Each structure stands twice: as structure tokens, then as C-alpha cells.
Amino acid sequence: MAFLPRLRVVTGKGGVGKTTVAAALALAEARRGRRVLLAEVNGRDRASLLLGVEPTGSKLTSVLPNIALVDMNPRDTLREYVLLTFKFETVYKAVFENRVVKNFLRLTPSLGELMMLGKVWYHEREREDDRPRFDVIVLDAPATGHAIAMLRAPGVVQATVPAGPLRENARLIDQLLRDTKRSTVHVVTTPEEMPVNEAVEIERAVCDELGMRIGITFLNQRVTALPPEIVPTLNVSAKEDKRLTDAAHVLHAREVRRLAGEENLQRLPHKMLRDSVSIPRIVGADFGLQSLEAIADVVAKALAREVEQ
Amino acid sequence: MSRPIWEGRKVVVNVGTGGVGKTTVSAAMAVAAAASGRRTLVMTIDPARRLANALGLPSFGNVEHEIEQEQLAPYGVQLKAPLWAMMPDVKRTFDELVERFAPNDEKKRAILGNRIYQHFSTVLVGSHEYAAVEKLHEVYASGKYDLIVLDTPPSGNAVDFLEAPSRIIDFLEQDTVQWLVKPYAAAGRFSLKLLDVGSSFISKSVGKLAGAETLRELAEFVLGFQGMYEGFRERSRRVRELLASDEVAFNLVSSTQRAQHDAMFRFKEELATEGLKVRALVVNRVRNVPPGAATPKTLEAVRAALQTLAPGAAEQALSALAEEATLASNDRDAIQNLSERLGHVSTILLPELASDVHDLASLSALHSYFLQGAT
Numbered sequence: 001m002a003f004l005p006r007l008r009v010v011t012g013k014g015g016v017g018k019t020t021v022a023a024a025l026a027l028a029e030a031r032r033g034r035r036v037l038l039a040e041v042n043g044r045d046r047a048s049l050l051l052g053v054e055p056t057g058s059k060l061t062s063v064l065p066n067i068a069l070v071d072m073n074p075r076d077t078l079r080e081y082v083l084l085t086f087k088f089e090t091v092y093k094a095v096f097e098n099r100v101v102k103n104f105l106r107l108t109p110s111l112g113e114l115m116m117l118g119k120v121w122y123h124e125r126e127r128e129d130d131r132p133r134f135d136v137i138v139l140d141a142p143a144t145g146h147a148i149a150m151l152r153a154p155g156v157v158q159a160t161v162p163a164g165p166l167r168e169n170a171r172l173i174d175q176l177l178r179d180t181k182r183s184t185v186h187v188v189t190t191p192e193e194m195p196v197n198e199a200v201e202i203e204r205a206v207c208d209e210l211g212m213r214i215g216i217t218f219l220n221q222r223v224t225a226l227p228p229e230i231v232p233t234l235n236v237s238a239k240e241d242k243r244l245t246d247a248a249h250v251l252h253a254r255e256v257r258r259l260a261g262e263e264n265l266q267r268l269p270h271k272m273l274r275d276s277v278s279i280p281r282i283v284g285a286d287f288g289l290q291s292l293e294a295i296a297d298v299v300a301k302a303l304a305r306e307v308e309q
Numbered sequence: 310m311s312r313p314i315w316e317g318r319k320v321v322v323n324v325g326t327g328g329v330g331k332t333t334v335s336a337a338m339a340v341a342a343a344a345s346g347r348r349t350l351v352m353t354i355d356p357a358r359r360l361a362n363a364l365g366l367p368s369f370g371n372v373e374h375e376i377e378q379e380q381l382a383p384y385g386v387q388l389k390a391p392l393w394a395m396m397p398d399v400k401r402t403f404d405e406l407v408e409r410f411a412p413n414d415e416k417k418r419a420i421l422g423n424r425i426y427q428h429f430s431t432v433l434v435g436s437h438e439y440a441a442v443e444k445l446h447e448v449y450a451s452g453k454y455d456l457i458v459l460d461t462p463p464s465g466n467a468v469d470f471l472e473a474p475s476r477i478i479d480f481l482e483q484d485t486v487q488w489l490v491k492p493y494a495a496a497g498r499f500s501l502k503l504l505d506v507g508s509s510f511i512s513k514s515v516g517k518l519a520g521a522e523t524l525r526e527l528a529e530f531v532l533g534f535q536g537m538y539e540g541f542r543e544r545s546r547r548v549r550e551l552l553a554s555d556e557v558a559f560n561l562v563s564s565t566q567r568a569q570h571d572a573m574f575r576f577k578e579e580l581a582t583e584g585l586k587v588r589a590l591v592v593n594r595v596r597n598v599p600p601g602a603a604t605p606k607t608l609e610a611v612r613a614a615l616q617t618l619a620p621g622a623a624e625q626a627l628s629a630l631a632e633e634a635t636l637a638s639n640d641r642d643a644i645q646n647l648s649e650r651l652g653h654v655s656t657i658l659l660p661e662l663a664s665d666v667h668d669l670a671s672l673s674a675l676h677s678y679f680l681q682g683a684t
Contacts (some may be wrong), residue, residue: 012326015502015566015568016328046568122566143327143463226625226626230615230622230626233615233617234611234614241610243604243616246601247607247630249602250602251633253663259659283636284635
């Protein structure tokens, strides 16, 4: 039976294509009929750009069939949370727009991160017409360090904040994150050294420390191997035709880089490599919706094979 | 003839988003400066220990670590002046500040032992940036170095670390205490018994959200900082002055990815708003294909040369060549576009190396690009 989690958290080093993978995951889930909320964190509306829709900012908006989009930020999320708690806009304005209180809120450990996870948690539970409003939430989480800090936030709040509503919320959010039937973490990495290092770091934090589940790992921008005899053959011919020297050199450098990349990927934990999917490098002047749909094809095949652990 | 980008400066600050290789660029730049005879320190706030990796060092702490001449010599780099590296530890930097400015032992212990404080330096936004500028000031004032290369924490905006000191002071300010513990702060005594935080409308509301206990801990923390603001403020003022002076140069570090170029433009504008000018743009990992490698004639020759191989091999080689040429030409266009948007700022292009930069060999290979100066 297919694995149908409620929450997919996408993270990885900055610049490896997290938002692209998150958007492709949203498309792939929507294609199989699931209603998706794609939630960015301080995303500067990059997902809307990729999907070719109007920017939504922090206002949750339905943008495509089966896909709603929101770009969360700590301030607006806190405001929403306070309004839910206190019910009165005037209270929010009088209290929470006070400069001093704003400073206090910034000082409370992990409050911003917790608020955003709280919003995810809220929408996971939200119901419409007697069924969940969203079948799955794809959280385009921040890069490694900030993502780990974010996922730790419920724990930090439980450790530092004495009993109260905030702590109770943190406990519930933690429950969702650790429920391996409902939540899974997707790491995105390219075959480069630092992205792989950070993928290893995330795996350690997520599995060992936080007790969450690591799902499919996406190996982005993987380069396909060339037949090994190409470069030597070109080098032989280059003795007569000098133009081939540069061509041989370019292809050789490409192979050296590719092999270095493959070596980097071998450092990923066995389980991550086993459950990984390669996304080929897309080379072109414009990366548009078409390229994203092509990646969504690859992701959709991977989701069809995904099973509960 | 162009001049090295550190000429006439004592501090070089490299800013950029995450994932562009800022740490590598900073380390290669520092190697180049030391090779041209400047006593150089490269500093990074780097939880991933990238600089330590790049320089082939075990992790090093809150003090500077000298890179020995013998370590670089095998790669053909001759250091004409000493080179140091430092990786300020955020928590320890704050502890040192508390120890320096706390008026007495009792307050020092109260702050260092406070739960909020213990998490404060690790979770507070801006604490990395604050530690960076704090350490920068300290090493600058020591007068030990001709040049300090500062690798700033990856950030969504250029001025994060400029604003960090004032932001931190902002929420440690006395009126925070006065609002939260209003009736009792006036008593002026640091006593937990006096902290009844549930008394005002504001603290009641905040208390309902976060729990009254949190407020009490927080008030204790903020009260602990009383009497230390002057020291903090003075530091912050001096750092600010230094960064705005002619002794400091700001460089933008970018990759060739267009997605990052909006951020570069924004960074430049943000710096300009602060009255700071960009000295140079450093573009890292530029892909380069020699012009003759993918012309139609060459491609034809490649096809002919590979005729004897298994079917499909020639096609694979041709599409790989075309791909590399496209990547290189994308990079060229992107750089030109970025340079135009930035108003033709001096630019240094660092080539993509065959392997990732993680060792002294690669740093040595890159350092020469800084010796040629910016174009």
C-alpha cells in the first residue's frame, strides 16, 4: 500500500533545489488527487514563481487545482496565532504591536519557529466538509541549520518554557513531527561535498536526536556518466586534429567532477542512498513550469513506490 | 593595472547568501593577502567548520590559529607574512562579554546560570552576527593584523550583521524591564521575590500566551543585564564606526546562479542605504569552456573521431559537450547581467575546480585570482 503521509518536510543545504523539489512534490501529490498545502518559510514567494502563479505572501491561497500555497513568516504567523488565542484584533494591536513586547517575543527561545510549525500543525488538523482540508502539507523548510533549529523548537520550548498554553502547543506539534505514520523528512542534496555533509548532518539530527523519519532523499543535479573510452579516443585523434584537445579536456574535466560527486554521494548513510531518487541536471536558459513538470514526473514515480516503514 | 581588492583597507567583509562558497572565497583571499606580504587573519562564524576543513585544521576555538608556511608550500604558495584563522564561538563570545561587563560576581553568576540566557545565544536571531562583529572589533583593536578578512554568516540581507548590535541592545534595554515588571523595577533591586509579573494588562496578556513563569525567568535575565548596557552600547558604537570607515571594504560573493542575483542587487542597495559601498563582486565557481571546444566544426570532428566506438557513444559525447558549453555560456550571460545591474562594479571570477574546495591545494589554486586584482 502506498505511503500517504500528512506532512512532508523538505530540507537540505542552501541552493541545492529545496524549493524546486518541494514544488515538484506538491505537483506529484496533486496529480494523484491529494489536496496539497505547499508551505514556504520566509520563501520570498519563490514557489509561486516556479509554479507560475501570482505570489501569495503569507495569505494561504488556492493557486492550482488541488494546490494551495502560503509563504509563512514569523511575524504574520504569530499574529494569526494570537488572534486565534485572544479573538480580538484590538488586543493584538494593543499588546503585540508594542515594541517592547515584540522584543520580548523575539527573545523567547524558538518562538518564531514554533509559531510556523504551529501553523502547519493547525492546518494538518483543519477540517472542511467532514474531512481534512488538506491531505498532505509539503513544508519547504529552511536550509540545514535553521531547519534543524526549527524542528528542535518544540523541544526547546518544552525545556525552557514552564507549563502553559505555549508548552502544551509545543507538545502537540512534537507529537505530529515524531509520528512516523504522519510525518516524513525529505533531504535534498547535490553531489557536492558540502551539501552531502549537511545531508549527513540532517540525518543524524532528524533520526537520532529528534526521532523523526527520513523518507525519500532527492539527489539533485546528478550528471550521467559517459562511456569511459570517449576521452582516450579523442586524445588519440587530437594528435592529428588539435581542435579535439579542448573537447577532450572539457569532457575529461566533466568526468572528474562527476566522479568526485559520486564519491561524495557514497558518504550518505546507506539507508538514505537506498531510498534515494536522482533528479537529472536540467541545462537550459530558462527553468520554467515545463522543467518543473519533468521533475514532478520523476518524483511521482518515486512516490508510487514509497511505502510505510 | 588593477590593484588587489584589499589595498588601502584593514578589514575586508565578505557578504552573500548561503551556498555560494563565501567561506572558501574568504580563505583563498586571505591566503593571497598573506602571500603578498600582509599579516592576515581570516575569521568566520561557521557552525559547519568549513574554514577548518578548508585550511586542513582540526576545529579551532575562540582564539586565532596560525596556518604554518610548511602547510602551503607543497602547493606552490609562498607566504610572505603570517596567516591566521579564527572561528569565534557564539556562546563563548557572549560569555566573555558578560564576564567583562558584569558589575559584580553575583550578577555574572545569575546571568550565566539563567535558562533563557543559556538558550539566548544559540537561538536568538542575530546572535551569530553579533558575535562576529564583536570579535571583529576585538581583533581589530589588537593591532596585530594588517588585514582582517571577515566571512559573515549566511544571511537573507546584507545589513543583518550591521544591525545585530543595536538589535541585541534594543531588547535588553531597560524599558523592556519596566514594561514587563513595571511596579517593581522602580525598586531597583535584583530580587526574585519582587518580581510579580502578572500585574499589568500587557504582562497579563503575554503571560497568558507564554506562561507567567517564562516572564519571570525573562525578567530575571533582562534585569541581570542592567548595568551592562553602557559597555555593550559603547562597543556597538565603535564597531559601527569602524564598519563605516574607509578602512573597511565590502565584497559581494555570489555564485553564477541567477536565483542569487536578486539577493546581490538587494545587498548592494542595503549597503548603500547604510552609506557603504561595494568594493568588488566575487563570482565563485564560474564554468568555463574554451571557445574552440564546442564549435560546429569541432563537434563534427568529435563525431568522426568517435565513429568506431559503440553506437550512441558519439551522441553522448556531443550532448555532454553541448551541455557544458550551454552551462558556460549561461554563466557568462548571468555574470554580465549581474555586473550591469550592479553598475559595473569590479569583478573577480573564480573558476569551478574539478573537485570541491576542501583542501589547501584548491585554496592555493584559487588564491592567484586575487593577486591579479579585480577587473
